[in-house]
Amino acid sequence: MLTNARQSLLYVGGRAFFKLGIFGAYCFNADPVILARKISIALRAVLHEDFTVHIDQLSAAELAIKLETLQQQYNALQDLNLALDLTRGKPCTEQVALSDALDGMLKGNYLAANGTDVRNYGGLEGLPEARALFAHVLQIPSEETLIGGNSSLTLMYNTIDFALTEGLSGSASAWGNSDPVKFLCPAPGYDRHFAICEHLGIEMITVPMLDTGPDMDVIETLVKEDHAIKGLWCVPRFSNPTGCVYSEDTVERIARLGLAASDQFIVMWDNAYAIHTLYDDAPRLASIRDFCQQHGTMDNVFQFGSTSKITFAGAGVSFMASSDKNMAALKRHLAFQTIGPDKVNQLRHVRFLANPENLANHMAAHAAIIRPRFECVLATLARELADQGMGVWSTPRGGYFISFNTLPGLARKVVKLADSIGVKLTPAGATFPYGKDPQDSNIRLSPTFPSLEDVKAAIEAFVICVKLASIQDRLQRAK
Ligand code: PMP
Numbered sequence: 001m002l003t004n005a006r007q008s009l010l011y012v013g014g015r016a017f018f019k020l021g022i023f024g025a026y027c028f029n030a031d032p033v034i035l036a037r038k039i040s041i042a043l044r045a046v047l048h049e050d051f052t053v054h055i056d057q058l059s060a061a062e063l064a065i066k067l068e069t070l071q072q073q074y075n076a077l078q079d080l081n082l083a084l085d086l087t088r089g090k091p092c093t094e095q096v097a098l099s100d101a102l103d104g105m106l107k108g109n110y111l112a113a114n115g116t117d118v119r120n121y122g123g124l125e126g127l128p129e130a131r132a133l134f135a136h137v138l139q140i141p142s143e144e145t146l147i148g149g150n151s152s153l154t155l156m157y158n159t160i161d162f163a164l165t166e167g168l169s170g171s172a173s174a175w176g177n178s179d180p181v182k183f184l185c186p187a188p189g190y191d192r193h194f195a196i197c198e199h200l201g202i203e204m205i206t207v208p209m210l211d212t213g214p215d216m217d218v219i220e221t222l223v224k225e226d227h228a229i230k231g232l233w234c235v236p237r238f239s240n241p242t243g244c245v246y247s248e249d250t251v252e253r254i255a256r257l258g259l260a261a262s263d264q265f266i267v268m269w270d271n272a273y274a275i276h277t278l279y280d281d282a283p284r285l286a287s288i289r290d291f292c293q294q295h296g297t298m299d300n301v302f303q304f305g306s307t308s309k310i311t312f313a314g315a316g317v318s319f320m321a322s323s324d325k326n327m328a329a330l331k332r333h334l335a336f337q338t339i340g341p342d343k344v345n346q347l348r349h350v351r352f353l354a355n356p357e358n359l360a361n362h363m364a365a366h367a368a369i370i371r372p373r374f375e376c377v378l379a380t381l382a383r384e385l386a387d388q389g390m391g392v393w394s395t396p397r398g399g400y401f402i403s404f405n406t407l408p409g410l411a412r413k414v415v416k417l418a419d420s421i422g423v424k425l426t427p428a429g430a431t432f433p434y435g436k437d438p439q440d441s442n443i444r445l446s447p448t449f450p451s452l453e454d455v456k457a458a459i460e461a462f463v464i465c466v467k468l469a470s471i472q473d474r475l476q477r478a479k
Contacts, residue, residue, distance in 0.1 A: 055389040055470060060478045063471050070468045074421065077461050082422035084458035089240065089400045089446045091309055094369050098362065099311035105348040118343035124331055126319075130346040134319040136356050137274050138303050140289050144321045146331070147346055152306035152318035156268060157196050159302055159320070160231070162333045163266065164200060168299075168326060173264050175230045184222060184232040186214035188403055188431035188442045190240040193233045193270070197433070204433035205229070209239070213246030216253040220260065227262035237285040238273035241403040241431055241444035243396025245283040255291030258300030269303040273399040275363050276309060278371050282397035289321075298323035307349060309400065310362065317342075317349050373447040373455045377402055380456070384463040390470040393445075402445040403431075410469045411440045417465040423458050 110119050112127050126147025135142035148155045167174035175181045182203045197204050208215045236246040292298045307316035353359045393404040411428035426444040429435040447455045
């Protein structure tokens with residue numbers, strides 16, 4: 001034991017002297033204070049405690065030493081043949097298993113509270129008890145709520161397609177009557193929102209995301225000036241991917257946009273993570289409906305949500321809400337597509353989730369599963385990268401993502417480095433319209449699906465890629 005300890009000490013000491021020898025060559029002629037600092041950095045580099053100094057404070061020689069260590073660590077990871085994946089914002093198996101009781105829940109009792117046989121056709125807006133339960137999720141009256149199929153994205157696509165081709169207030173109001181049609185897209189944001197716009201030929205304008213939500217100064221100016229702008233995407237609570245919760249002021253300003261924007265302007269309020277808190281003290285979201293009522297803009301906002309990350313991601317229920325006028329128009333449109341939604345699934349969801357208290361307990365069980373994965377990512381990022389100028393990241397209190405910004409111009413490189421050692425990350429650029437991040441800096445991390453062990457391995461590999469890319473880049477620039 002003692003021999004081993006002495007051997008390790010000698011080994012570390014030997015390596016230190018060796019590295020100091022090389023380093024001394026760089027430092028020759030340096031002033032004693034600087035020399036002492038450089039020696040201390042080199043020593044820490046050798047002892048693997050080196051990454052606490054800000055990248056801007058490192059000389060080319062110090063960067064070169066760090067690069068060598070990082071390259072060794074990276075090569076060692078390459079040898080491990082990792083197969084890790086941080087790309088998917090999906091619930092993990094333990095999470096979906098929380099809702100396994102849905103299977104067989106109805107036990108042959110197919111009658112809804114009002115006597116409707118849910119096995120049969122009809123009921124376009126959904127079962128009353130399902131409307132009541134999910135209206136609670138969106139904090140709106142149940143009469144304004146419509147229950148859809150398993151995907152809220154379908155409802156969102158349908159709403160935009162309807163406004164574009166048929167018009168929210170009759171054919172004269174169809175956005176498609178004039179060209180171009182534009183949408184405001186706060187970014188980093190959700191790639192599937194941007195994909196809907198791109199698919200439907202809607203021009204996207206990127207708007208910066210702040211800690212308080214989208215930059216409202218920019219949005220207010222744009223909607224006043226450009227009446228081709230017909231919509232705004234929002235993920236107001238635990239935004240995808242930044243995790244931010246829109247401030248009350250932002251919510252009110254969004255509710256007022258209808259007063260300044262073009263006719264038929266709508267806000268797509270995708271509250272996909274409305275109740276997906278990781279901590280009890282997670283920030284609350286102000287009610288956009290209350291502000292809309294106050295400002296007379298109920299026709300300008302459509303709200304959406306689903307149980308995709310509450311029960312089964314592939315077999316849940318979706319819901320939406322807007323003004324009576326909008327919902328009546330949309331239902332007329334929907335009636336051409338279906339005689340009615342899957343009420344069997346709605347009823348089993350109502351029987352399973354039962355009431356708001358039970359739903360809250362169910363969400364707490366989700367949080368207990370995924371919180372350690374988030375904490376693992378955040379603790380590793382803090383330990384390995386805090387105050388070193390190689391990246392910044394969000395610290396969400398809920399939702400499914402952590403947003404990481406590399407130094408400008410390095411996101412694609414980091415994703416590629418990670419890919420080469422078997423760690424899959426969401427493609428750089430995916431969080432921006434047209435897949436183009438002007439800074440090439442944002443990377444979305446999704447820690448929910450892999451096991452905790454895999455999250456740990458993946459994020460440790462990720463930080464090595466970030467450091468390697470940052471230091472290589474700095475050295476190249478110094479040349
Ligand atoms: N909106 C946001 C913001 C999301 O992150 C996701 C899932 N990644 C969805 C919608 C998808 O919702 P659904 O499963 O109801 O279609």
